[in-house]
Amino acid sequence: MIRYQQLTVGDRKLILYLPPSYEESERRFPVAYVQDGGDLFTDCANYLEHLYASGQLEEIILVGVVSDARNDEYTPWPAAALVESYPPFGGEGRAYADEVADVLKPYIDSRYRTKGQAETTAIIGGSFGGLIAFFAGCWRPETFGRIGLVSASFWYEGVMDFIREHKGMEDQQRVYMSVGSNEGIYKKNRQRCMVENTREAHRLWLEKGMQASRLKLDIDQEGTHDPLFMVKQFPESLKWLFKKEPNDPKPALTRLGAAQIPGTLMWSMKSGLTGREYRIFIAEPMGSPPEGGFPVLYTLDANASFGSLAEAIRLQSRGPHGIPPAVIVGIGYDSSEPIVTKERFYDYTVYADEDELPARPDGSAWPHTGGVEAFLDFMEYELKPAVEEAYPVNRSRQSLFGHSLGGFLTLYTLFTRPAAYRRYFAASPSVWWKNHMLLNLWENAKEDLELEKTDIELHLSVGSFEKPHMISDAKELYQTLAASGRGPQSTSMLEVQGEGHVSILPSLFSPMLRRVTS
Secondary structure, rough: OOOOOEEEEEEEEEEEOOOOOHHOOOOOEEEEOOOOHHHHHHHOOHHHHHHHHHOOOOOOOEEOOOOOOOHHHHOOOEEEEOOOOOEEEEEOOHHHHHHHHHHHHHHHHHHHHHHHHHHHHHEEEOHHHHHHHHHHHHOOOOOEEEEEEEOOOOOOHHHHHHHHOOOOOOOOOEEEEEEEEEOOOOOOOOOHHHHHHHHHHHHHHHHHOOHHEEEEEEEEEEOOOHHHHHHHHHHHHHHHOEEEOHHHHHHHHOOOOOOOOOOOEEEEEEEOOOOOOOEEEEEOOOOOOOOOOEEEEEEEOOHHHHHHHHHHHHHHOOOOOOOOEEEEEEEEOOOOOOOOHHHEEEEEEEOOHHOOOOOOOOOOOOOOOOHHHHHHHHHHHHHHHHHHHHEEEEEEEEEEEOOOHHHHHHHHHHHOHHOOOOOOEEOOOOHHHHHHHHHHHHHHHHHHOOHHHHHHHHHHHHOOOOOHHHHHHHHHHHHHHHOOOOOOOOOEEEEOOOOOOOOOOHHHHHHHHHHHHH
């Protein structure tokens, strides 16, 4: 049997693959329409036939659809080129998807023994081919019930906005996604967002109600944006998309939606002072406010810290023997990552030249720095008033918590704007920043601050398993404050045994909440 057939339908060239048993049987087969002339299957045909022979994959008719203008036919709408010398993207994707659905598929169904239903018809592609496969699934769900997105170009302008606004995939559709963890990391343009956008698309579809049993994301830890890795993922996409449904289709688990912490909510807040949009997390207090209003804890890096703090205050403030209620306000960013590196490096630091900082472990350049003053203005003049408008807050019982660079910001706030908070909690603070500038800042400002005359508290902490300089820096700062006689009267230093730079956090939350609410 000839493995491939070359067809022409209208002006469109196709590469057709019929599975080994096609000529030996009368049964019908599912079909996958594969972009870029079927390169994804022609480069792994022997392996596919091994999967067929070993019973790991149902036999499938594969149709490679050739495109001589993929930058036009595989894009959903026009967009400017990424490189100035290249032509813009044409945005003819809808016409292409309709051609596959209304011209090519009827042709194949009429001449070959196919299973023509949507649930047995896939559209699959890599890179831009994956992008148009996604949109074909959105535009023509009655035709394509199986969608294969191999390294799909979710960086394309406007795609993530479409995903956020679109209702999501249909209940009967099954979607396979894959991406290499190294895709786009060396790019300077939107292609840097390949991995981040793929993860976000996966998360958004789950949030919109798609069952986890019908959506799969594979991340190749070594993968780059190359045919080598896309061809590797193609058989995995077929195995996932065409795997047999169980006899009893009722799942063991019924998806109810994303888990949420009761008593919490999230704001979006665009700052006129920093120009950034922040994700503000709120843990609302249980019970009536005390006289004077609730104490409030402002916590930095809220994408990482808020969930644990919210659960801790919710559990520990239960009566009759719990701690008093408090408002927890987390300042984070619009990201699914726990640590949002670029944004926090700017917001939490004073400006530092490259020669004022150590070399980064991976040799990369430091992110932009120096936005701390605008960020503190945002907290003081925009965020705090918004919180106080929503909740009865006691301004004399405000606390600030920061970890690592957030710990640097906490100490910087104490040394420059001490009246902003009554209690300061600096965990594993980055005292090393800019050649230990915090120590110089303290020496220059300590007499004017007169912290020893206030009821301000400072609580420092560090893990015993942290890098030696992190431990020695925190201890040196504590000893400097104590020896000067100018530090807050209530200053503590805790070295948490057996904990590292990140694992230290949960051990701090309960004692911190007791101080915040005392």
